[in-house]
Amino acid sequence: MAYQETELQHVSRQFQIYGEIQHAETFKIGHINETYSATYDQGGMRVRYIHQKINKTVFKEPPAVMKNLMRVTAHIRTKLEEQGAADITRRSLVVIPTRDGQAYYHNGDGEYWRTFVFIEGTQTFESVQTPIQAFEAGRAFGEFQYHLVDLTGQRLLETIPDFHNTRKRFEALKEAVERDRYSRAKDARREIDFALRNEAMVDVILDSMAKGRIPERITHNDTKFNNVMLDVKTGKAMCVVDLDTVMPGCALYDFGDMVRTTTSPTLEDEEDLSKVRMQMPMFKKLAQGYLSTAGQFLTKTEKSLIAFSGKLITFEIGLRFLTDYLSGDKYFRIHRPAHNLDRCRTQFKLVESIERQETAMQKFVDQL
Ligand SMILES: Nc1ncnc2c1ncn2[C@@H]1O[C@H](COP(=O)(O)OP(=O)(O)OP(=O)(O)O)[C@@H](O)[C@H]1O
Numbered sequence: 001m002a003y004q005e006t007e008l009q010h011v012s013r014q015f016q017i018y019g020e021i022q023h024a025e026t027f028k029i030g031h032i033n034e035t036y037s038a039t040y041d042q043g044g045m046r047v048r049y050i051h052q053k054i055n056k057t058v059f060k061e062p063p064a065v066m067k068n069l070m071r072v073t074a075h076i077r078t079k080l081e082e083q084g085a086a087d088i089t090r091r092s093l094v095v096i097p098t099r100d101g102q103a104y105y106h107n108g109d110g111e112y113w114r115t116f117v118f119i120e121g122t123q124t125f126e127s128v129q130t131p132i133q134a135f136e137a138g139r140a141f142g143e144f145q146y147h148l149v150d151l152t153g154q155r156l157l158e159t160i161p162d163f164h165n166t167r168k169r170f171e172a173l174k175e176a177v178e179r180d181r182y183s184r185a186k187d188a189r190r191e192i193d194f195a196l197r198n199e200a201m202v203d204v205i206l207d208s209m210a211k212g213r214i215p216e217r218i219t220h221n222d223t224k225f226n227n228v229m230l231d232v233k234t235g236k237a238m239c240v241v242d243l244d245t246v247m248p249g250c251a252l253y254d255f256g257d258m259v260r261t262t263t264s265p266t267l268e269d270e271e272d273l274s275k276v277r278m279q280m281p282m283f284k285k286l287a288q289g290y291l292s293t294a295g296q297f298l299t300k301t302e303k304s305l306i307a308f309s310g311k312l313i314t315f316e317i318g319l320r321f322l323t324d325y326l327s328g329d330k331y332f333r334i335h336r337p338a339h340n341l342d343r344c345r346t347q348f349k350l351v352e353s354i355e356r357q358e359t360a361m362q363k364f365v366d367q368l
């Protein structure tokens, strides 16, 4: 339930914001967080802020989320300052502390709130429409990773442990098939067979990381296009948001999820599978954008698995949808019966499409 204005104004007043509050309102109730905005009068100037209530169901330890976020945003800011970049407060999230200097406000109801400078003159889109936008998405997430390659000090906290542990995701599916608590396996035979047939895929990156052939990096882990803020006038990516899942991981997971979410013209629950396909022009722009920034730090081994990562992450999400379908739709909210099975089919169809084009995709990347 969205918050009322008086409650929002109360929350807003807990933060170190100068001026008179004019109003506060709902900005976006997303899948994860609740986002609100507040407008202040600062010396005759209208200034906006973003207030977000952190989702405690998904993130068990909001203070850990905020600890990561503070370190990451401070580091990016330093990098931008060193580069002499312009427009720095639109290039990375700026956290406003509470009046007693905390990164978040923890109210009497056990809710956690945080505040950001409102990034003006930008917009977000639910999905990529053009190859130019795909380029911008790739460039923005690649730059985000690039800024964080040299973050020193303690390892970032894992806000969702084993988020991309593809082996564990696979084992969870096998367990759900064996239990078959809702007698649904009979309706998902083809998908289960497809998953089992492709088991070899799940260890490729994990093994390389375990052997030290691929380094652990700091990754975003939610590289959807609606987390890229684009300048309204130029269409250029200014900043990436939604930093709750920033944690140690593999750079390729971020890129793989971009391939999954941007290269097919369909939504992730498309029922007409004939429409689901990996579009090469989108992939090319996405990869060009990503490598224009991430190319500065990726190793040869990482680069050699770029096309594969799209296939792997799409497969992984397919496994998760299938597991959830077999387990009674506990994790992903459904809007129709067998919704999670539909989502799984879409992912697996895309896996096949990527597989058919994988060699060509990688060949393109190799010459960049
Ligand atoms: N600092 C900011 N300035 C302006 N707009 C912002 C800012 N932070 C977030 N937003 C807007 O609010 C939206 C939701 O923020 P965010 O992605 O952090 O929440 P979410 O709950 O994870 O959303 P979703 O489920 O849609 O991904 C963003 O897509 C962006 O449009």
Ligand SMILES: [Mg+2]
Residues within 6 Å of the ligand: 030, 226, 227, 241, 242
């Ligand atoms: Mg988001």
